[in-house]
Amino acid sequence: MKVHLPMRQPPDEPQKPRIRPEVRAARMTLYPRGGESPRAKLDRLIQYARSHERALILTHDNPDPDSIAAGVALAYLLEKLAGVEAIVAYGGIVGRAENRALIKVLKLPVVPIARVVFDDYDLICMVDTQPEQGNHSLPARHFPDVVIDHHPERPDSHLAPIADVGGPIGATSTVLAEYFRASGLKVPAGLATALFYGIKADTRDLGRQTTPTDVDAYLWLFPMTDKDALGAIEHPLLPEDYFRLYHTAIERAQVYGEVVICDLGTIYTPDMVAEIAERFMYLEDMKWSLAFAQYEDALFFSVRTTDRRMNAGRLIREVIEARGGSAGGHGTMAGARLPVKGLGAAANRKLREEVVKDFLDAFGVRARKPKKLV
Numbered sequence: 001m002k003v004h005l006p007m008r009q010p011p012d013e014p015q016k017p018r019i020r021p022e023v024r025a026a027r028m029t030l031y032p033r034g035g036e037s038p039r040a041k042l043d044r045l046i047q048y049a050r051s052h053e054r055a056l057i058l059t060h061d062n063p064d065p066d067s068i069a070a071g072v073a074l075a076y077l078l079e080k081l082a083g084v085e086a087i088v089a090y091g092g093i094v095g096r097a098e099n100r101a102l103i104k105v106l107k108l109p110v111v112p113i114a115r116v117v118f119d120d121y122d123l124i125c126m127v128d129t130q131p132e133q134g135n136h137s138l139p140a141r142h143f144p145d146v147v148i149d150h151h152p153e154r155p156d157s158h159l160a161p162i163a164d165v166g167g168p169i170g171a172t173s174t175v176l177a178e179y180f181r182a183s184g185l186k187v188p189a190g191l192a193t194a195l196f197y198g199i200k201a202d203t204r205d206l207g208r209q210t211t212p213t214d215v216d217a218y219l220w221l222f223p224m225t226d227k228d229a230l231g232a233i234e235h236p237l238l239p240e241d242y243f244r245l246y247h248t249a250i251e252r253a254q255v256y257g258e259v260v261i262c263d264l265g266t267i268y269t270p271d272m273v274a275e276i277a278e279r280f281m282y283l284e285d286m287k288w289s290l291a292f293a294q295y296e297d298a299l300f301f302s303v304r305t306t307d308r309r310m311n312a313g314r315l316i317r318e319v320i321e322a323r324g325g326s327a328g329g330h331g332t333m334a335g336a337r338l339p340v341k342g343l344g345a346a347a348n349r350k351l352r353e354e355v356v357k358d359f360l361d362a363f364g365v366r367a368r369k370p371k372k373l374v
């Protein structure tokens with residue numbers, strides 16, 4: 001069993017990874033996005049992985065299709081090219097019907113993190129998120145060896161020996177598709193389908209946050225996909241809860257000028273918050289959409305905007321991190337989580353009101369008297 005960098009630290013110390021200066025120096029120059037060919041990046045990844053035995057690949061919590069597909073693809077590459085046994089694990093739950101169908105229809109090998117014993121693995125990888133992002137379940141005493149993510153680069157990510165992070169690429173699945181292409185390996189139909197759907201979902205059919213590289217990967221994968229499986233994933237059967245939630249959402253949506261805000265109360269799965277925020281962006285004349293709900297001990301927020309001058313990721317971080325939550329995202333879409341454990345009903349209500357006020361300020365809305373959508 002190899003010892004990871006950084007070394008374990010007692011829990012009462014600040015949880016900042018420590019690292020040897022010479023290792024840090026060697027890492028500083030790694031992988032500026034676009035600065036190195038996929039082939040060179042893949043070679044470096046495989047070279048590094050070869051001296052390891054068992055890999056744990058973590059998605060972000062409540063993983064979306066991009067995260068799941070990227071994780072499974074990375075596991076395949078590590079096994080085939082580096083001879084490393086790999087598993088993919090996620091924190092939270094997979095709730096959205098499409099995401100459940102993705103795993104079920106393609107029989108993707110992903111497991112809940114509760115089943116994982118971290119010390120059994122000597123190679124820890126993270127996909128579609130980064131150590132500082134706060135939306136994953138890697139215990140603070142561990143630090144990943146490999147980080148692959150298309151979200152804006154966080155400084156600590158480069159403390160990982162292998163880091164391929166940063167925008168503006170539209171999906172982590174695109175990065176993995178590029179690795180696959182560089183490897184010359186045949187992409188199994190199930191993996192091609194997962195990666196294709198990962199890109200499609202994250203870029204909303206190549207219509208959002210999309211680069212030529214995403215389009216290229218999408219077109220390259222399409223002929224290899226399983227079309228029946230794709231149909232079953234994109235048009236899944238939906239639970240009654242889904243329709244109940246939409247009923248609640250439409251009933252509770254409040255319109256403040258060019259902003260629509262929806263407090264969903266408690267929700268059956270946190271990943272539906274993003275879907276609702278996205279859906280309300282279809283309302284005519286809206287510039288901003290915010291949806292939020294409580295799931296277990298936290299409030300989950302999701303923001304969408306059509307205003308290209310604004311940065312949803314930065315905005316949500318300013319609002320939520322100020323209150324002790326964690327947040328991430330990019331220009332037009334972002335999400336956050338705010339723990340509310342132990343908060344009484346009245347305090348919870350007050351917090352929701354205050355957060356809505358903070359968001360309205362951040363959106364730059366003067367209107368304080370909302371109009372109900374229906």
Ligand SMILES: [Mn+2]
Pocket residue numbers: 066067128150170171172202
């Ligand atoms: Mn993604």
